[in-house]
Amino acid sequence: MYPTKNQEEMVNKHLGACRYVYNWGLEYKIRTYNETGKSISRFDLNKEITILKQSEVWLKEINSQSLQGATLNLDNAFTKFFREKKGFPHFKSKKNRVQSFNVPQNYKVDFNNNKIYLPKIGWIKTKLHRQFKGIQQTATSSMTNTGKYYISILIDDKKSLPEKVKFNQKTTIGLDMGLTHFLITSNGVKVNNPRPFKQQLKRLKREQRKLSRKQKGSNNREKQKLKISRIHERIRNIRNDFQHKLSKSIVCENQAISIEKLNIKGMLRNHNLSQSISDVGWAGFIDKLEYKCEWYGKTLLKLGQFEPSSKICSNCGYHNCNLKLHHREWICPKCEKKHDRDVNAAVNIRDFAMNKQNLISTVGTTEF
Ligand SMILES: [Zn+2]
Incomplete structure (x- = not known):
């Protein structure tokens, strides 16, 4: 207006x-x-x-x-x-x-x-x-x-939401959200973080230093505050735009989407991770997935966090207890399949959700 x-x-x-x-x-x-x-x-x-x-x-x-x-x-x-x-x-x-x-x-x-x-x-x-x-x-x-x-x-508009489209393993996608990438799909696609905050961080820091030198209550200080608010606004816009485009294409290209519920609050307490996490804004992304699934009659499957999605071989089910965070690739000792850590996790996220869906399909709930 x-x-x-x-x-x-x-x-x-x-x-x-x-x-x-x-x-x-x-x-x-x-x-x-x-x-x-x-x-x-x-x-x-x-x-x-x-x-x-x-x-x-x-x-x-x-x-x-x-x-x-x-x-x-x-x-x-x-x-x-x-x-x-x-x-x-x-x-x-x-x-x-x-x-x-x-x-x-x-x-x-x-x-x-x-x-x-x-x-x-x-x-x-x-x-x-x-x-x-x-x-x-x-x-x-x-x-x-x-x-x-x-x-x-x-x-x-008096219109009701569309009925849910049927889905199977082929038409379902698993998403693993990590810090190296914004997300990795069970199809092996790796989507990079836009990291708008990082790009603008230098600028933001410079402007914030200027703010600290302005006299409290002065006109110049108010002007400087406005400048900083505008940088924040720009960061939010870039992030939202990225999330809207990505969530829309994922929802349109698949009949069901499987994700792990993130304990974002718990993760934010870990200070090293917190900057990156609040920067990429998964919570906002999941919100968008959720309502777009409703709009287009797709299903969002949410897994609990208790599943060790990265440590299990998606090919044979072997549980690799020795897998550490720095292991980006590993070979399954049992079936000898070579895994990319994150793609393997995404495949597991898809398959765990599919299995559970089959078990409880009569109830029709989508959250485990
Ligand atoms: Zn295996």
Whole structure:
């Protein structure tokens, strides 16, 4: 979105107000729970907003549906905490990389003139990437720390997801994710890391040194911070682009994909590995594989970590206990097949998943 100066001011007010209401609601919920042992519902919070507006008059300028959208977000954060065992909801900070607010309804999209209407803000010039058909649901407006504005619109197109395509060993691919390569497939293809972070690291370090020399609170320091945020943004863009292209081609070319569940958090604790791991961003890649499989009717098979995928001969099943991390190639003492360590692991990841799939195919679950 390309808001005018006035609109920008209003958008920023909405961002601030929704963050304020979210934090107020979180604090309110915690306090009520500590004092009474009871939880307070979103509907009760929404009633309280009306009272809150009497002391915080500036909230009256804000679309009240957006304020209620903030309590809905808070509700969702608690649902994730209880049901999916995700972390306890955090207070939102002004310093977060992306700030956003919801517009649940009463917004309009004008494809002919490339404009979007937001209540209390007006028609904003917007680059609309594609036309959609369906029922408009919540729109989310956001601003990045590089000063860019975006809007994403949730559309219900009433279409259901395609049925899952049948697969067998031939049409299934195993992926081994390692640090030497981004991933290695059971077909023997090795995909290199884009390592965008490394490429930009030198630049980033230089700019960060400059930042440390700027006076706190000065204009120049703010300018320098923006410069650094832009480098980070560029890194994220390169990484996302790479992951989107790779995940799409893998999902389209295969009927099922088998991967090992990575213990990324555990790996991040290992400091040497952590830089490379957060750099390549497997978690984001697996997310993309997961939803693209849903879109295209493909199956994602996830193996647990307990399988010694690199130490077992994919040809005869021999367990090579002597295999160390630096052994990139090895010959199976039993069947004498020569293995590339990572390709062998990828083949095992495919085959273990296939075997388990056969055992439990009647249940139809895909996660072991
Ligand atoms: Zn063997």
